[in-house]
Amino acid sequence: xxxxxxxxxxxxxxxxxxxxxxxxxxxxxxxxxxxxxxxxxxxxxxxxxxxxxxxxxxxxxxxxxxxxxxxxxxxxxxxxxxxxxxxxxxxxxxxxxxxxxxxxxxxxxxxxxxxxxxxxxxxxxxxxxxxxxxxxxxxxxxxxxxxxxxxxxxxxxxxxxxxxxxxxxxxxxxxxxxxxxxxxxxxxxxxxxxxxxxxxxxxxxxxxxxxxxxxxxxxxxxxxxxxxxxxxxxxxxxxxxxxxxxxxxxxxxxxxxxxxxxxxxxxxxxxxxxxxxxxxxxxxxxxxxxxxxxxxxxxxxxxxxxxxxxxxxxxxxxxxxxxxxxxxxxxxxxxxxxxxxxxxxxxxxxxxxxx
Amino acid sequence: xxxxxxxxxxxxxxxxxxxxxxxxxxxxxxxxxxxxxxxxxxxxxxxxxxxxxxxxxxxxxxxxxxxxxxxxxxxxxxxxxxxxxxxxxxxxxxxxxxxxxxxxxxxxxxxxxxxxxxxxxxxxxxxxxxxxxxxxxxxxxxxxxxxxxxxxxxxxxxxxxxxxxxxxxxxxxxxxxxxxxxxxxxxxxxxxxxxxxxxxxxxxxxxxxxxxxxxxxxxxxxxxxxxxxxxxxxxxxxxxxxxxxxxxxxxxxxxxxxxxxxxxxxxxxxxxxxxxxxxxxxxxxxxxxxxxxxxxxxxxxxxxxxxxxxxx
Numbered sequence: 144x145x146x147x148x149x150x151x152x153x154x155x156x157x158x159x160x161x162x163x164x165x166x167x168x169x170x171x172x173x174x175x176x177x178x179x180x181x182x183x184x185x186x187x188x189x190x191x192x193x194x195x196x197x198x199x200x201x202x203x204x205x206x207x208x209x210x211x212x213x214x215x216x217x218x219x220x221x222x223x224x225x226x227x228x229x230x231x232x233x234x235x236x237x238x239x240x241x242x243x244x245x246x247x248x249x250x251x252x253x254x255x256x257x258x259x260x261x262x263x264x265x266x267x268x269x270x271x272x273x274x275x276x277x278x279x280x281x282x283x284x285x286x287x288x289x290x291x292x293x294x295x296x297x298x299x300x301x302x303x304x305x306x307x308x309x310x311x312x313x314x315x316x317x318x319x320x321x322x323x324x325x326x327x328x329x330x331x332x333x334x335x336x337x338x339x340x341x342x343x344x345x346x347x348x349x350x351x352x353x354x355x356x357x358x359x360x361x362x363x364x365x366x367x368x369x370x371x372x373x374x375x376x377x378x379x380x381x382x383x384x385x386x387x388x389x390x391x392x393x394x395x396x397x398x399x400x401x402x403x404x405x406x407x408x409x410x411x412x413x414x415x416x417x418x419x420x421x422x423x424x425x426x427x428x429x430x431x432x433x434x435x436x437x438x439x440x441x442x443x444x445x446x447x448x449x450x451x452x453x454x455x456x457x458x459x460x461x462x463x464x465x466x467x468x469x470x471x472x473x474x475x476x477x478x479x480x481x482x483x484x485x486x487x488x489x490x491x492x493x494x495x496x497x498x
Numbered sequence: 499x500x501x502x503x504x505x506x507x508x509x510x511x512x513x514x515x516x517x518x519x520x521x522x523x524x525x526x527x528x529x530x531x532x533x534x535x536x537x538x539x540x541x542x543x544x545x546x547x548x549x550x551x552x553x554x555x556x557x558x559x560x561x562x563x564x565x566x567x568x569x570x571x572x573x574x575x576x577x578x579x580x581x582x583x584x585x586x587x588x589x590x591x592x593x594x595x596x597x598x599x600x601x602x603x604x605x606x607x608x609x610x611x612x613x614x615x616x617x618x619x620x621x622x623x624x625x626x627x628x629x630x631x632x633x634x635x636x637x638x639x640x641x642x643x644x645x646x647x648x649x650x651x652x653x654x655x656x657x658x659x660x661x662x663x664x665x666x667x668x669x670x671x672x673x674x675x676x677x678x679x680x681x682x683x684x685x686x687x688x689x690x691x692x693x694x695x696x697x698x699x700x701x702x703x704x705x706x707x708x709x710x711x712x713x714x715x716x717x718x719x720x721x722x723x724x725x726x727x728x729x730x731x732x733x734x735x736x737x738x739x740x741x742x743x744x745x746x747x748x749x750x751x752x753x754x755x756x757x758x759x760x761x762x763x764x765x766x767x768x769x770x771x772x773x774x775x776x777x778x779x780x781x782x783x784x785x786x787x788x789x790x791x792x793x794x795x796x797x798x799x800x801x802x803x804x805x806x807x808x809x810x
Contacts, residue, residue, distance in 0.1 A: 184610035191603040194659030205636035292723040
């Protein structure tokens with residue numbers, strides 16, 4: 144008995160495999176139309192693809208090979224001497240300026256991002272209410288996007304107008320005296336540039352606002368009829384609508400801040416690159432070392448982005464099991480039943496015809 | 499009854515906001531708006547001041563006389579009209595080319611299914627996320643090998659190849675936008691004999707005008723404001739100079755170019771650290787964009803809505 148079953152399943156397997164191969168062959172046969180579509184797709188994509196290879200993948204590869212060698216410039220051109228991971232070990236062992244810069248950058252980036260995104264959220268909710276002159280306010284909050292750039296910002300920071308006039312800096316510094324200076328300094332720096340940080344939130348405000356305006360106002364009215372408070376409305380209606388935008392804004396803000404001109408690390412990279420083997424302050428320099436710095440910096444930025452992704456995506460996953468359970472419990476059996484009924488009626492119909 | 503009315507007035511009803519909410523909201527908005535504009539207002543006020551006004555602590559907002567000579571010297575130091583013209587070239591040509599290539603790439607992603615599509619979309623997202631610093635050095639070496647450094651071609655080549663400033667965002671915007679074009683429309687055009695290229699130009703692009711406006715505006719502004727690549731290709735420490743410059747680069751050089759310019763002026767040389775002068779320089783640097791913003795304000799502000807970033 145057992146043997147028979149075994150043979151049976153084996154035959155079934157063979158048939159299945161054969162069918163699979165048939166299907167594969169069928170799918171391998173591609174119509175001329177699809178092939179033409181592929182051709183045009185790649186034709187439209189071609190400039191970008193060339194760019195990807197020439198200006199993205201090739202520089203990435205070269206940058207990595209630079210970072211593992213010492214680059215020198217004899218009169219004939221550029222020569223690389225492979226040195227293994229020395230540039231990377233130098234960064235951690237010798238380059239104290241870069242390391243402290245990187246740590247304070249990381250310590251500043253996350254609170255800056257949080258400030259920008261939450262500020263954008265508050266402003267967009269204020270603007271979304273029934274107010275007059277919404278266009279004017281929107282224009283004001285968006286204006287810095289147009290003008291906020293490196294040299295302008297640094298002039299304004301030099302001028303001392305980058306901070307909110309009413310904030311007393313020394314009081315804040317004194318109040319948080321218990322913190323170690325490595326943590327304290329970035330926080331004080333945050334306050335000295337508060338306006339400049341807020342100036343980065345124009346695009347985020349518009350993104351939030353666009354999402355808010357897509358919510359149907361009847362939803363709020365229905366909720367209020369059912370006796371929901373404003374707080375409940377926010378959590379049950381507004382926040383689900385904003386969550387995908389929150390994710391978008393967080394990523395956008397991190398990338399924007401990481402690549403912005405005011406970022407001290409970027410200037411440092413540029414200076415070290417030109418500097419030659421010994422940079423300012425006796426710190427190592429040159430193309431090789433600067434490439435290694437760029438890689439370390441990029442990995443830190445990617446880690447921060449990955450962290451944001453993990454934190455903001457977990458919540459989405461939490462919703463999923465629930466919906467799945469719902470589907471399995473109520474929806475699917477019903478569907479199966481319907482299908483069974485349909486089949487039955489079909490069979491009967493066929494039977495009638497045959498007769 | 500009156501109490502009820504008063505309550506309605508203060509706390510609002512379903513149709514209207516109450517007085518208290520209104521007061522709170524407007525106070526918040528106006529004060530935050532002021533804080534927002536504070537640096538610009540300060541800059542504007544200071545730029546008209548004479549040196550005596552800056553030292554005088556009694557004068558904070560309103561200068562005793564409107565002192566236009568700050569602007570005159572700032573324009574001279576920055577070689578303003580020349581830089582403006584050059585800056586226009588640096589911003590305009592890459593913008594046009596970038597829009598063409600990114601719209602094509604976005605269209606390809608939106609309309610066709612082709613092998614390796616997922617991979618290329620992944621590469622696109624990746625190119626948005628990685629900091630440009632990582633490719634900065636090899637790109638610099640590559641361009642100096644090709645002898646592009648210092649000229650306009652250093653900006654044209656990447657934008658022509660869809661790797662210009664923030665290109666990934668523009669491709670994503672176009673991708674999103676072209677995806678919303680109903681497929682039946684394109685199929686109908688195909689039946690009427692439109693080829694792939696002509697359906698791109700005559701159906702998809704005309705429907706994507708809002709996206710086109712957004713991307714053009716942002717691309718122009720970002721190219722105009724860019725300092726990172728401009729500094730790398732045109733800035734100090736380069737071996738090759740063609741005289742190409744931008745206004746922001748000139749603003750960065752303000753202190754150094756001041757000495758050279760002042761020595762040619764008759765009369766007592768003003769102090770290069772003169773706040774008013776620096777503010778006038780900054781003001782002049784952002785003025786073209788502010789004018790543009792005032793004219794196109796509506797397009798800018800409504801753009802994010804229209805670009806479909808938030809999804810439909």
